[in-house]
Protein backbone atom coordinates (compact mmCIF):
# COMPACT_ATOMS: atom_id res chain seq x y z
CA UNK A 609 0.00 0.00 0.00
CA UNK A 610 1.32 3.46 -0.84
CA UNK A 611 0.64 6.71 0.91
CA UNK A 612 -0.53 9.85 -0.86
CA UNK A 613 0.43 12.19 1.99
CA UNK A 614 4.09 11.93 2.81
CA UNK A 615 5.76 14.36 5.19
CA UNK A 616 7.28 17.37 3.35
CA UNK A 617 10.84 16.30 4.24
CA UNK A 618 10.21 13.06 2.40
CA UNK A 619 9.10 14.74 -0.82
CA UNK A 620 11.69 14.40 -3.53
CA UNK A 621 14.27 17.13 -3.27
CA UNK A 622 12.63 18.97 -0.38
CA UNK A 623 14.99 20.73 2.02
CA UNK A 624 12.49 21.34 4.83
CA UNK A 625 9.21 23.07 5.55
CA UNK A 626 9.18 26.88 5.68
CA UNK A 627 7.97 26.67 9.27
CA UNK A 628 11.05 24.62 10.17
CA UNK A 629 13.14 27.75 9.61
CA UNK A 630 12.53 30.14 12.51
CA UNK A 631 11.14 33.49 11.38
CA UNK A 632 14.09 35.84 11.65
CA UNK A 633 16.45 32.92 12.17
CA UNK A 634 18.21 30.14 10.37
CA UNK A 635 18.44 26.42 9.88
CA UNK A 636 21.16 24.34 8.29
CA UNK A 637 20.18 21.47 6.02
CA UNK A 638 22.00 18.97 3.85
CA UNK A 639 21.63 19.17 0.09
CA UNK A 640 23.49 16.19 -1.24
CA UNK A 641 27.02 16.55 0.10
CA UNK A 642 26.60 20.26 0.75
CA UNK A 643 25.64 22.04 3.94
CA UNK A 644 23.17 24.82 3.21
CA UNK A 645 22.06 27.67 5.44
CA UNK A 646 18.43 28.71 5.12
CA UNK A 647 17.39 32.05 6.59
CA UNK A 648 13.85 33.33 6.76
CA UNK A 649 12.06 36.61 7.20
CA UNK A 650 8.31 36.15 7.11
CA UNK A 651 7.46 34.31 3.92
CA UNK A 652 10.86 34.95 2.31
CA UNK A 653 13.53 32.25 2.53
CA UNK A 654 17.11 32.56 1.21
CA UNK A 655 19.70 29.83 0.88
CA UNK A 656 23.51 29.96 1.02
CA UNK A 657 26.28 27.42 1.05
CA UNK A 658 27.53 27.02 4.59
CA UNK A 659 31.06 28.20 3.82
CA UNK A 660 32.48 31.42 5.20
CA UNK A 661 34.47 33.37 2.59
CA UNK A 662 37.02 34.25 5.27
CA UNK A 663 38.56 30.79 5.85
CA UNK A 664 36.32 28.56 3.68
CA UNK A 665 34.91 26.78 6.72
CA UNK A 666 31.34 26.49 7.95
CA UNK A 667 29.92 29.48 9.78
CA UNK A 668 29.50 27.37 12.89
CA UNK A 669 26.18 25.86 13.78
CA UNK A 670 24.18 26.77 16.84
CA UNK A 671 20.95 24.98 17.69
CA UNK A 672 20.64 23.59 14.16
CA UNK A 673 21.36 26.86 12.44
CA UNK A 674 23.84 29.70 12.35
CA UNK A 675 23.71 32.69 14.61
CA UNK A 676 21.44 35.50 13.44
CA UNK A 677 20.71 38.98 14.67
CA UNK A 678 17.32 40.68 14.54
CA UNK A 679 16.24 38.81 11.42
CA UNK A 680 18.70 40.82 9.36
CA UNK A 681 22.14 39.21 9.42
CA UNK A 682 23.90 35.89 9.95
CA UNK A 683 27.06 35.85 12.02
CA UNK A 684 30.02 33.55 11.53
CA UNK A 685 30.85 32.04 14.91
CA UNK A 686 34.59 32.04 14.21
CA UNK A 687 35.47 35.72 13.70
CA UNK A 688 32.04 37.40 13.81
CA UNK A 689 31.63 38.36 10.15
CA UNK A 690 28.07 39.58 9.50
CA UNK A 691 26.21 38.59 6.32
CA UNK A 692 22.93 40.08 5.11
CA UNK A 693 19.98 37.71 4.76
CA UNK A 694 18.91 39.05 1.38
CA UNK A 695 22.16 38.80 -0.57
CA UNK A 696 24.74 37.10 1.65
CA UNK A 697 27.00 40.14 1.49
CA UNK A 698 29.46 40.55 4.35
CA UNK A 699 28.79 43.99 5.78
CA UNK A 700 31.15 43.82 8.76
CA UNK A 701 34.09 41.66 9.79
CA UNK A 702 37.30 40.27 8.35
CA UNK A 703 35.81 39.45 4.93
CA UNK A 704 33.81 42.65 4.46
CA UNK A 705 32.87 43.05 0.82
CA UNK A 706 32.91 39.29 0.13
CA UNK A 707 29.69 37.26 0.08
CA UNK A 708 28.35 33.82 0.83
CA UNK A 709 27.71 31.65 -2.23
CA UNK A 710 24.00 31.65 -2.98
CA UNK A 711 22.03 28.42 -2.99
CA UNK A 712 18.80 29.46 -4.72
CA UNK A 713 15.62 28.01 -3.27
CA UNK A 714 11.94 28.08 -4.13
CA UNK A 715 8.86 27.53 -2.01
CA UNK A 716 5.91 25.40 -3.02
CA UNK A 717 3.01 24.61 -0.70
CA UNK A 718 5.01 25.66 2.36
CA UNK A 719 7.98 23.47 1.47
CA UNK A 720 11.48 24.71 0.58
CA UNK A 721 13.14 23.17 -2.49
CA UNK A 722 16.33 23.89 -4.40
CA UNK A 723 15.40 26.32 -7.22
Ligand code: FES
Nearest residue numbers: 660662684687689
Ligand atom coordinates in the same frame (compact mmCIF):
# COMPACT_ATOMS: atom_id res chain seq x y z
S1 FES B 1 35.93 32.00 9.39
FE1 FES B 1 34.10 33.20 9.27
S2 FES B 1 34.71 35.16 9.94
FE2 FES B 1 36.53 34.00 10.00
